[in-house]
Amino acid sequence: MAIHVLLVDDHIVVLEGLKKLLEMDKELQVVDMVSDPSTLADVIAQLQPDIILMDIQMKGYNGLLLTKELLKSNKELVIIMLSGYNDDAYLQGAYNAGARSFVAKDQPPQELIATIKSVYEGSSVFPSFVEGQVDFLLTSKEQEVLQWLATGKSNIEISEALEISKRTVEHHITSLMRKLHVDNRMQIVMKAMEDGLLK
Structure with missing residues (x-):
């Protein structure tokens, strides 16, 4: 089954090229x-895409603010930010807004496709040049999942406590493993304790 992607950009030529x-x-x-x-909100509600690939700067719209608003109303959305500028500030903004990845428009096509597939599988993918900055920047939701993991709760129990789907919990756990460089949930908790990430 194909991964359904919704493209958002204020330039028709860019949209056609990406498609x-x-x-x-x-x-x-x-x-x-x-x-x-x-x-956008109506289109998302109607089509329910797996991935939303959205430009970070559009005429009259800020992609970062739009991402925050969309995720506030629907925590299940998976958004990748796209930009013509490979800029650390934009990348940090995309991360803080809750996007799963940031891709510069000048990246090779295969990198963009690989990023989409990785994000679809549950990863949070950011360019390697900022890995050091991103590694210990946990989103607020990841921090919540981490606290519940430390109490020994199952994925289903965590999903009920945080009112998110089991799949979303799994996405957050995958992201935590990547950021903490560990292989399973027990190691997440142990590493988080070592690094002082547990409250």
Whole structure:
């Protein structure tokens, strides 16, 4: 089954180019292209895409603020920020807004496709040049999941406590393992204790 991708950019030429690029891979399907962000919430509700690939700066719209608003109303959304500027400030902004990844438009096509697939599988992917900065920056939701993991709760119990899906809990646990460089949930807790991440 193909990964359904929704493209959001205020430049039609960019949208068309991205669509052709992504659909060269049979595992990806572009379900729609949005050039007017004011319609985005309705399109998402209707199509329920697996991945939203959104430009960080659009005419009259800030992609970072839009990402925060969308995630506030629907925690299950998976958003990748796209930018023409490979800038640390934008990357940090994308991370803080809750995006799963930040991709510069000048990155090779295969890197973009690989990022989409990794994010779909539950990873939080950021460029290697900032790995050192991102490693110990846990999102507020990851911190909450971490606290519950430390009490020995199961994924289902954590999902009920935080009112998010079991799949989203699994995504957060995968992200925690990547950031803490460990292989399982027990090691997450042990490493978090060593690093003073548990309250």
